[in-house]
Amino acid sequence: MPGSSAPAAIQTAQFLRSIDGFLERGRRRYGDVFSARILGFATGRIVFLADPEHVEQVFKTGPSVARAGDAARRSVEPVAGVSSLLSLDGPRHLDHRRILLPRFHGDRLELYTGVMREEVDAAVAAWPIDEPFAMREAMADLTLEVIMRAVFGLRHGRRYDEVRAALVAMMENDLAFNLALMVPVLRREIGPWKAWGDFQRVRAQAYSLLRTEIEERRAAPDLEQRTDILSMLIQGRAKDGTGLSDDELLDELMTLLVAGHETTATALAWTFELLHRHPAVKHQLVAELATGDEAYLGAVIDEVLRLRPVVPFVARVLHEPLQIGPHVLEPGVTVAPCVHLVHRREDIYPDPEAFRPERFLDTRPSTYEWIPFGGGTRRCLGASFAPLEMKVVIRRVLETARLEPASPEPERIRRRTVFFVPEHGARTIRRAAVT
Template sequence: MSTAQAADVTPVLPPGPHLPPLVQGLGFVTRRRQTVAALSRRYGSAFTIRIPIFGETVVIADPTMARQLFTTSTDRVVNERPNLGRVLGPGSLFALEGADHRRRRRLLTPPLHGKRVRRYETVVAEEFRAEARDWPLDTPFATLEPMMRITLNVILRTVFGAQGAHLATLRRIIPPMVATGSRLATIPDLPVSLGRVDPRRRFAHRRATYNRVVETLIAAARIDPDLGNRDDILALMVQSRYDDGSAMTDVEIADELLTLLVAGHETTATTLAWAVERLQRHPAVLARLADEVDAGGQEYMTATITEIQRSRPVIDLAGRHVVDDIVELGPYRIPKGRNIMVSISLLHDDSRQFRDPQRFDPERFVGSTPGPAWLPFGGGTRRCIGAAFAQMEMDVVLRTLLRDFTIEPSTAPDERWHSRGVAYAPARGGRVALHRRH
C-alpha cells in the first residue's frame, strides 16, 4: 500500500473537549440537550465526545453528513451499539442487522402503511373519547399520562388484538415496563446485581409476565379459525411469510410486538402532550387549526404536527456504528468501532435549516415538504417503521380533541424539557385547561 493510500484510511475525527471522560459523561447523562448544544456552539456541526455506554462518539448536526451517514451501506455501518435490542430482545428489529433486518422490515412494512393504517382511525377516536370522559373541565391538568393511556390502549387493540383479562394484564405491566426499559437503555450494564432495587430485575420480572401473556395470544391466533378476517398486527405477523416461505417464530413475534409498543406508545403520547403544550401558548395557531377541523380541512393540521415534531422532538439522537475500517463523513474519516450520532435536536434548532427556529410556526410547512434536516423518525434503513401509524394517531387524537373541547389559551412560561430516559417530555406533563364544546 502506498503512502497516499495509507493516508486514506488514517482516522480524522472532529474536534472535541479534552475534559476527563467522567466529566463528559456526567454532562451528557444529566443534561444531554444542554451539553450537546454547548459543544456545538464551541466546535461546530461535528464534534467528538466520550460518553457512557457508547464510548468515544462522533456527533454530527449537518444535514449533508446526516444524509451521507443514513445512505451508507449497511455492510459498513450498522445500528448504534449498544441499542434498544439489549432491552427488547434479540428478535427485535433494533437488534437485527444486514439481510435479517431487511427481511424483517419488508415483512412488517405493509401492516403499518397505507390503507391498512387508515383502518385503525376509528379505534384511535374511540380510545380518545373513552379516556376523555373522565377528564376534569375548566381546570388545568397534565395530559401526558392520559395520552399514554390512549396510545397504550390503541396499540393493545390494533397491534396485540388483546381483549378481556389479557388486555387488563398488559395494561397493568406495560407502562412500568416501558418506563424501566427506557431508563435501562441509557445506563451501562452493572457488573453486580443490586437486589430488589435493581431495575434490571424489575424489568425481567415484568418481561416474564409479558412473555406468558403474549405466548398465549400467539397460540390462540395460530388456531383461530377466523384469523384471516382479523386486522390486528399480531394476526398479520402470524400469517406473514418471508420470501423463502418461513414464518416468524413466537420469540420473534413477542420481541417485535414489544418493539412496536415501546417505539410507538411513549413517543406518540409524548408528542401529543407537547402538542397541547404548544397550541395553548399560540392562540392564533390554535384558532386557525380549530377552524380548519370544523371545516373538514387537513393541510394546516399536517403542517402543525410537522412543526410540533420539529420544535419539540421527543427523540434527540439517531445513530450508527462503524464496522468498516473507515467511513468518510464530509472532511472526517471515522474508524471502525466508533458510534456516530446525528443530533436531531441541533438540526431542528439550526437557523440555517429553519428560519427563526425558536418561533413556533406551522406556516413554514404549509404547502411544502420538510427537508433533510427534519428527522423526528430518524433516517435511512432504520427510519421508524411505525412513522405512518404515529402520524395517523396524532392527527386523529388532535382532530377529535378540537371537535370535542376548546383549549384555553395560556400565557404561562413554556414547559421545560424533561428526560424520561430515551424520550424528552414536557416537565409538567403538558398541563392544559379544557372546556367542553356544545
C-alpha cells in the same frame, strides 16, 4: 476531530443534565461535526452530525459499515429480546423489516382510525374538570390502548386487562429500570435493590400472556380476515418463505410497544403544550378543522416534530472507516445524525426557535432536513402510523375538550431516558364547556 477534551465522566454528566444544551453548545463551539465521550451510550465515542449532507451520507450507508442495532442492542435486548427490529442488523434485520413494514403502510392504516377515535373519546371523557393533569401521562394511557388493540389485536376482556396490567407494571418503575439499562452491573437484585428482578418478573408475565394470545391467534378461524397487525405478522413471510417464530413475534410486539407508545404520547403532549402557548395557531387550527381541511393540521404536526423532536438523535456504530467531510471516522465510533440540531438550522428554518406551522404549508424540506423519524433502512416503522394517530387525537381533543395550560410558563425540554419530554408532562386543565 473537533470536540470537548473534558474527561468522559464530566461530558456524560453534562449530557445527562441537558441533552439539548449539550448539543447546542457543541455545535456553537465546534461546528456541524463534533465528537463527545458519553459513558454508557453505545460505544461511548460519539460523533454528532448537524449537516443534512452528512446525515444523508450516513442514512445511505449500508449495515456492513454503519449499524443501528449495535448502537441500541445493550438497552433494547433486556426489554424486547434478541429478535427486536431495533437491535437486529444485516440480513435478519431486513427479513424482519420486509415482514413488518408493509403492515404499517398505505391505505391499510385507515383501518385503525376507528379504534383511535373510540379510544380518544373514552380518554377525554375520563379527564378531570378544573383540575390539572399531565397530558403526557394521559396520552401514554391512550397510545397504550391503541397499540393493544390495533397492533396486538386484543379485544376487551380478561386477557386484555391482564396484559395491560403487566405492561403498565413493566413500564412503571422506569427510573430504577433505566438506571440499570445504562449501568449493566445493576441488572440484578442487590440487597434492597429489587428493580431489575421486579422488572424481569412483570416482563415474564407479559410475555407469557402474549405467548398464549399468539398460540390462540395462530389457530383462530378468522385469522385471515383479522386486520390487526399481529394477525398480519403471523401470516407474513420473508423472501425465503419463512415466517416469524413465536419468540420472534413476541420480541417484535414488545418492540412495537416500546418504540411506538411513549414516542407518540410525547409528540402529542408537545403538540398541546405548544398549542397552549400559541393561541393564534390553535384558533387557526380549530377554524381549519371545522372546514374539514387537514392541511394546516399536517403542518402543525410537522412543526411540532421539528421544534420538539422526541428523539434528539439517532445512532449507528461504525464497522469500517467512514469519511465525513474532511474527517475520517474510525471503526468503533458511534455516528449520530442529530435531529435536534438539523431542525434548528437557521439556513433551512429561518427563526428556528419560533413555532410556525406555516413554514410547512408551501414548501417541504428535503428528506434529510426534516428527520424526526430517522432515515435509510432504519427509518421509523411508525412514520405514517404516528402522524395518523396524532391527527385523529388532536382533532377529537380540540373538538370535544376546552383545554388550558396549568401554568403560565412554557415547559422546557427535559430528558427522559433519551427522549425529549415536556418538563412537567405538559400540565393541562380541562374546563367544562366546549369552545
